[in-house]
Amino acid sequence: MPSPASEGYVSVAVLKTLSLTFSVAGLLYNAQDYLLFHPDDNQSRVFVHTPSIVDLPFEHVFIRSLDGTLINLYFIGQADGRSASVPTVVFFHGNAGNMGHRLHNAAGLYCHLDCNVLMVEYRGYGLSKGHPTEAGVCMDAQAAIDYLGGRHDVDHKRIVVFGRSLGGAVAIDLAARPEYSAKIWGLILGNTFTSIPDIATALFKWPFLTVLPIFCYKNKFMSKLKIGSVMVPTLFISGLSDSLVPPLMMAELHRRSGSAHKRLATLSAGGHNDTWTCPGYYPTIADFLSEITEYLPATPPVSSSPSVLRSVVTAV
Secondary structure (H helix, E strand, C coil): CCCHHHHHHHHHHHHHHHHHHHHHHHHHHHHHHHHHCECCHHHCCCCCCCHHHHCCCEEEEEEECCCCCEEEEEEECCCCCCHHHCCEEEEECCCECCHHHHHHHHHHHHHHHCCEEEEECCCCCCCCCCCCCHHHHHHHHHHHHHHHHCCCCCCCCCEEEEEECHHHHHHHHHHCCHHHHCCCCEEEEECCCCCHHHHHHHHHCCHHHHHCCHHHCCCCCCHHHHHHHCCCCEEEEEECCCCCCCHHHHHHHHHHCCCCCEEEEEECCCCCCCHHHCCCHHHHHHHHHHHHHHHCCCCCCCCCCCCEEEEEEECC
16 A cells, blocks of 8 residues: 555656646647748748749739738739630648749649639738738638639639648638638649648657647647548649658548549659659649539639739739
8 A cells, every 4th residue: 555655756746747748738839830830931021022033924912811911912814815714723832931932833833734823822921911820821711712703804613722731731621611612623732731730740759749639739730630521623642752741641631532533643753842843743733624624613602802902913
């Protein structure tokens, strides 16, 4: 039978362990925005390349997100009045830098797919105002779709949502919402993760993360739970040389997807940030868009377009 002294010692040890655990969890909770969102690299909050550097005409647009936050967009439309007769790809980028760092990928989509591209700058990134949070960037995505709904020079039946890495999680959240799914023709995901808890465990390999309760995560991006509600045609593009997001996560998202038309395309040489440069990347997307012609949505409901505060058209 343990003595009262030993019982007291055990109680103190348990309390200290619990205290340390909750302290670490609290620090991690409050630091998560800084661990996940990286908008400040190389002065990217003050300098954003425009599509003119890749010889594309564009509109520099500022709109209000759903909560009033000012966000920045680039609308890169096909010339000669063709923007209303081609698909429009809504581009959600990864967690670092700004949309100007993805212009060459956007130019590839524009040229190889003969489409318009709407590039979306999350709150707290580039010239957009505010601070990035999970709820906030998802609202920004919804505002971007609403903005397209108010344009008369796009084909509202051929809106394609495209997301890389963090942008894939944002895109999944958007496509899983019934009111927005009805406005989306197709979904394209590149090297994205199943959830923040999963990717944190994979990256940091700290044993305690495997038992950390979900409520300890400020940002969750539970894509693996949302993807089952995604019914639109979906293309998963997985770079098998990705050393950041395990390719198995893309395979799991594909398996869990609720879409009746889903396809997993793998590119063996593709790393996390350069899969878009691999041979076969753009033809894979072009083939997917050809395949889903029969899935064109019914006439989408009219959107209440957010306020456009400024739109500047730049020709090249």
